[in-house]
Amino acid sequence: MDIHKVIATDATVALIGQLERKHGPVIFHQSGGCCDGSSPMCFSQSEFKPGKHDYYLGDLGHAPFYISKDQYDYWKHTQLIIDVVKGRGGMFSLENPTGRRFLVRSRVFTNEERQALKLKVTLFEPFC
Amino acid sequence: MYVPSRALIQESIYDEFMERALKRVKEIVAGDPLDTNTMIGAQASEEQLEKIMSYFDIAEQEGAELITGGKRRKSADHGGYYVEPTIYKGKNNMRIFQEEIFGPVVSVTTFKTKEEALEIANDTLYGLGAGVWSRDMNTAYRFGRAIQAGRVWTNCYHVYPAHAAFGGYKKSGIGRENHQMMLEHYQQTKNLLVSYSEAPAGLF
Numbered sequence: 001m002d003i004h005k006v007i008a009t010d011a012t013v014a015l016i017g018q019l020e021r022k023h024g025p026v027i028f029h030q031s032g033g034c035c036d037g038s039s040p041m042c043f044s045q046s047e048f049k050p051g052k053h054d055y056y057l058g059d060l061g062h063a064p065f066y067i068s069k070d071q072y073d074y075w076k077h078t079q080l081i082i083d084v085v086k087g088r089g090g091m092f093s094l095e096n097p098t099g100r101r102f103l104v105r106s107r108v109f110t111n112e113e114r115q116a117l118k119l120k121v122t123l124f125e126p127f128c
Numbered sequence: 129m130y131v132p133s134r135a136l137i138q139e140s141i142y143d144e145f146m147e148r149a150l151k152r153v154k155e156i157v158a159g160d161p162l163d164t165n166t167m168i169g170a171q172a173s174e175e176q177l178e179k180i181m182s183y184f185d186i187a188e189q190e191g192a193e194l195i196t197g198g199k200r201r202k203s204a205d206h207g208g209y210y211v212e213p214t215i216y217k218g219k220n221n222m223r224i225f226q227e228e229i230f231g232p233v234v235s236v237t238t239f240k241t242k243e244e245a246l247e248i249a250n251d252t253l254y255g256l257g258a259g260v261w262s263r264d265m266n267t268a269y270r271f272g273r274a275i276q277a278g279r280v281w282t283n284c285y286h287v288y289p290a291h292a293a294f295g296g297y298k299k300s301g302i303g304r305e306n307h308q309m310m311l312e313h314y315q316q317t318k319n320l321l322v323s324y325s326e327a328p329a330g331l332f
Contacts, residue, residue, distance in 0.1 A: 032253065032254075032299050037227075037228065038179070038227050038228070039179075070253055070299075071253060074221065074223065074226045074253065075223060075226075078186065078189075078223065085174065085175055085178045086174050086175070087173050087174050087175025087176075087178070088173070088175065101175045103175070103178055103179060103182060104182065105182050105185065106182065106185070106186045106189070106223065107189065108186070108189040108190055
């Protein structure tokens with residue numbers, strides 16, 4: 001089973017293309033959840049180097065997408081869907097001046113997908 | 129997290145507590161932030177609204193139980209990005225528990241013992257702020273010590289004295305701001321080495 005841990009909407013693919021034409025190859029890193037976090041951050045590949053604590057989720061076109069390993073551990077039961085909405089991006093993310101903003105949507109993997117990813121099939125114990 | 133994301137409630141008081149809490153939620157006056165009777169305004173941007181909506185979506189997918197809210201608030205009087213005050217019940221490993229949503233959204237879960245409460249409280253990547261509510265000051269003190277957060281409010285919440293150290297454990301930051309200790313970091317320590325001897329220096 002071919003499972004994508006991260007995918008892009010058509011609007012995202014188009015915006016990445018626009019940023020690549022201006023900045024060259026780009027890379028994404030999912031920022032953490034504190035304060036204005038939980039946002040996909042887009043950087044020039046020449047300016048951002050993923051470290052050994054980052055986990056590679058997949059590619060959006062030519063752009064690799066990383067998340068820190070400990071955050072992935074909390075997020076791994078979901079597929080990340082990178083979309084674009086109106087708004088101003090994070091201070092350091094390349095789409096900031098475009099008036100549009102990358103946004104993470106999520107889909108909980110199906111039982112079959114979780115099995116294939118070797119994740120627990122029962123996600124949450126039933127409520128008391 | 130300074131926007132409280134989770135509330136851990138002792139199972140034995142859960143029903144009675146939530147009944148009273150929900151009564152208060154219903155009394156929240158939402159509307160124009162310039163109206164002094166307003167208790168909750170709108171979200172700051174469309175982007176933030178979209179982000180909150182994306183969390184509502186994932187809460188539903190993860191099987192969290194929606195207790196109240198969970199949608200945009202339609203207001204005839206105001207435009208703006210209003211969201212209903214929202215409570216979910218679920219499990220601590222759900223993403224709505226693990227992320228700071230930055231909206232009027234809280235996720236509740238229950239615990240049976242103090243040990244379980246502490247384990248849940250510390251099972252997060254973050255640790256900026258936390259709160260403990262208890263009449264038993266022994267419990268309150270021990271939780272204040274044991275919760276891995278830069279600030280633990282006890283029987284209060286969101287109190288921000290300017291001289292209180294601000295900063296988080298784990299992925300909520302490095303170092304602290306405010307407090308006299310931190311102001312000292314902005315100052316130089318200078319050592320003046322002065323001889324008052326009238327005799328020739330050194331070997332002369």
